[in-house]
Amino acid sequence: MDGLLDVLDLVDTGARTSEDIFTGPSQWMPHGRVFGGQVLAQSVVAASRTVPDDRAVHSMHGYFLRPGDVNLPITFSVDRIHDGRSFATRRTQAYQNGVPILSMIASFQDPDDGVDHQIEMPGDIPAPESLPTTAELIGHIDHDVARYWSTERAFDVRHVESPIFLSVEGERVAHQAVWMKAAGPLPDDDRLHRAALAYATDYSILESPMRRHGVPWAMRGLRVASLDHAMWWHRSGRVDEWLLYVQDSPSASGGRGLARGSIFSADGVLLASVAQEGMIRVPDAR
Missing domain, CATH: 3.10.129.10 (Hotdog Thioesterase)
Incomplete structure (x- = not known):
């Protein structure tokens, strides 16, 4: 768990140009490639750092572009695409060696009431x-x-x-x-x-x-x-x-x-x- 918490504790570089920049480490994996779930989670964390605390991520869509190298840190650039009254949209690009390894768009929403239903969990x-x-x-x-x-x-x-x-x-x-x-x-x-x-x-x-x-x-x-x-x-x-x-x-x-x-x-x-x-x-x- 220490390894998971470490990779999710991204460092804000303080860069504020057109994008917000964060960095994070890579977990060791036996095949030498970054675990896809790791870079997904880190990209969500990076995007979350740029929206108000009461807006929670409700969806994300990402493409794995290249295999990541576990021996290298990852840089995350977040583009603040849209901030609306109830929703915010962010694009996160994850980079190693200056080239993207993941591209993701995520959406965040304020707490809201509305219709509510769900499928049932399988029994037995x-x-x-x-x-x-x-x-x-x-x-x-x-x-x-x-x-x-x-x-x-x-x-x-x-x-x-x-x-x-x-x-x-x-x-x-x-x-x-x-x-x-x-x-x-x-x-x-x-x-x-x-x-x-x-x-x-x-x-x-x-x-x-x-x-x-x-x-x-x-x-x-x-x-x-x-x-x-x-x-x-x-x-x-x-x-x-x-x-x-x-x-x-x-x-x-x-x-x-x-x-x-x-x-x-x-x-x-x-x-x-x-x-x-x-x-x-x-x-x-x-």
Whole structure:
């Protein structure tokens, strides 16, 4: 959790030309590329720093342009596109070595009343405490990725169905669900929890199209990368409490898979919705 809090604690450079400039570190990752959820969350934090405290982020749409390097810091430039009576819009560009690695637009809104409904959380879901941890499943494997996923990720992620780390068991379906919770407590700061939730949404989101085609993470020659990411925050919640992330994939084609997610609190409140398209290149795919 210290690593997550460190990367979300951006430094304001004080530059005030046409854009606001912030900088932040990169978390170490075993494959050397910046975790997509990290740069998403940092971009949300940077944009949030330029709007009044009572305006909360309610949506964002971002494109991953280049892989980030974990050995380099990231610079975030925020363009104050629009400030209205109830809404504000910001564009954040994340840079390394002077070139953008992510481009995101986010919208913020004042608290407001209005119509209110939500879909229901699926029933008959086992409790997270009854499911094995990632460390229990792959912690014994002598591999950098297995060790990182087992003990160093900022979130405890537990699959409701059998995970697809090494193989895909059971029916080839385009849906799954995972429980997730921050590995430690976070401050009582709604903005921080919203950014941390964006961070966590990049976990496992592309597994629904992979599961449908029997593609495990351990497949030799597999190439997977996030292409774009959209998120809508519906209600406030805490990421240091258990959340159910229900995922499905309506389509995969052209070496790309589309995945959707709904995030519920443990008591069934729909907190956020997510959509992501990712590159999924399988060896010898026809």
